[in-house]
Amino acid sequence: QRKQVPTAEELLQGIIRGDKTALARALTLVESTKKQHQKKANYILDNSLNSGKESIRIGITGVPGVGKSTFIETFGKLLTSLGKKVAVLTIDPTSSLSKGSILGDKTRMEELVRDPNAFIRPSPSGTSLGGVARKTRESIFLCEAAGYNCILVETVGVGQSETAVHSMVDFFLLLKLAGAGDELQGIKRGIMEMADGIAINKADGENLKRAKRAQTEFNRALHLFPPKPSGWIPKVLTCSSLENTGIQEIWEMIDSFFTLVREDGFLEKTRQEQNKKWLLNTLEDRLLTDFYENPGIKKELDRLLIEVAENKISPFKAADQLLERYQKKV
Template sequence: MNLANLTSTDIIDGIFNNDIALVSKAITLIESTKAEHRTMANDIVQACISNHNTVRIGITGVPGVGKSTFIEQFGTLLTNLGKKVAVLTVDPSSRITKGSILGDKTRMLELAKNPNAYIRPSASGSTLGGVARKTRESIIVLEAAGYDTIIIETIGVGQSETAVHSMVDFFLLLKLAGAGDDLQGIKRGIMEMADLIVINKADGNNIKNAELSKTEFTRALHMFPPKENGWSAEVLTCSALENKGLRKIWQVISTYCSLMKDSGFFAKNRQKQNEQWLVQYLEQEVLTAFYDNNKTKELLPELKDEVMNGKTSPFAAAEKLLKLLK
């Protein structure tokens, strides 16, 4: 089959038949910036929208925390439990380093060979907003293809955690015990987003430290007000390397999903996320159109110069340009 001549309908059929080549093709179209690809991607995503019984899990943690090993082992556990697992990575930095594209393939060798798992390297993009959009659309396609457990990994720096948090049902923060990491870990924003904190590498000489960290993080979590949905984040330890403690993590996630589905929060949260995507995407496109306008392109650099040299106030300069655009 020549993938280049496929219609949207061919690809949609392929997705519903869990044809991996066509699932990948769909995601490639989603990641493309060409207008004709975007049209096809929109048709495909629209056809894939449905209320599948899936769970979207966000996983974050600083480099070195052992995310790859964790996802490799955790993903394998889930496939052993009969799940179909898809792994996506949100890494806006990869557009520069291009590192993770090769990296992802070699990082999770075992899971990559697993017929019930699908690993997709990070979408590239010039903005976090662009990368986030592609990831969100890919989730919809993967769920239509039958993947019921979607893992979204983020690299644990900057704003990508907030983006991932806004597209998942459950947010897991991986930590290391001891050393400076404890202090740096108290990033209030991340702590507040976490539904579960897992201290990884609780093995060998590190077990005692991990337990100490567990106590410390549990205490820190108590300082935050309770979540809107009534869930209290907890702290667990695990060793991804020795494959210990992973089943307990899945139990917590399952309990969470079950409670949140019963209370209605699960569905309400996805609705709210959809609304946020709409608003974010609209605002992003409106601003892009503004910056692409020829008058803006012509005048903005001049105005910036004037403002930077203190010749005019930022607000007067802005109003000059806005008047011209009206």
């Protein structure tokens, strides 16, 4: 007996009901590069109603080994114990390169995975950061449509993914370790500057003292940055994700951030800007796909690429020809 593949409408209804399996299937469609999958995914995206207003989006970053998955496990369980529904999404642009992915080969967040009020989605193996970012945006949207009101977007702090995540979330949390010696060495200024909060993890055992010292130093460093447009003053806290200390304080910090930005209208403005940006990005993406997947264009492009290489036609004229042909088609 063959299992029936659910239709886009069935998946949509499943998502609206909060069915995790339907959500997971829809995300697989979002991540797929197959045209018929994308069509289905677009149907679900286009018909999901989601104002995003009820949710909070938190970006979490830090170098491999800093304790991101341990932190998210502890933090996520705190959130679900407070009655929230937590979705964890991961951006790992390295996963397409190293296959085995920095994150992929560990069993991560074992307890949170089993929590009925949590949904964890590992990184799609993206082709490019741009592709991964687009998929993450759409995934956030679908998770919210499925009723998840706390979206945690995790990123591996090794590349430019932080900037992409920063533009999708409301609060940006940087996880750090207390290093030996010069605490501020090797921190990318840009990432520090984006952070709304810094949590110095592994503040336990013999490390506790050093973590406290690092807290003071980071606090001093943060004061050197210009004030945030949100009016929020970034804070530095310490925590132990393993021993579950300081985690509650981190939530209180984030909660007070949201109280502030809800009151001063900053959150609403951010969401408006994000929506505009998401529209423009989606438009670009769909136009490019439509253009390059057009069979007539494909053939013409192949021909013109050769002609351009042989100097038979200028690249500009070739581009004009292609666009003209495209416009006639549509």
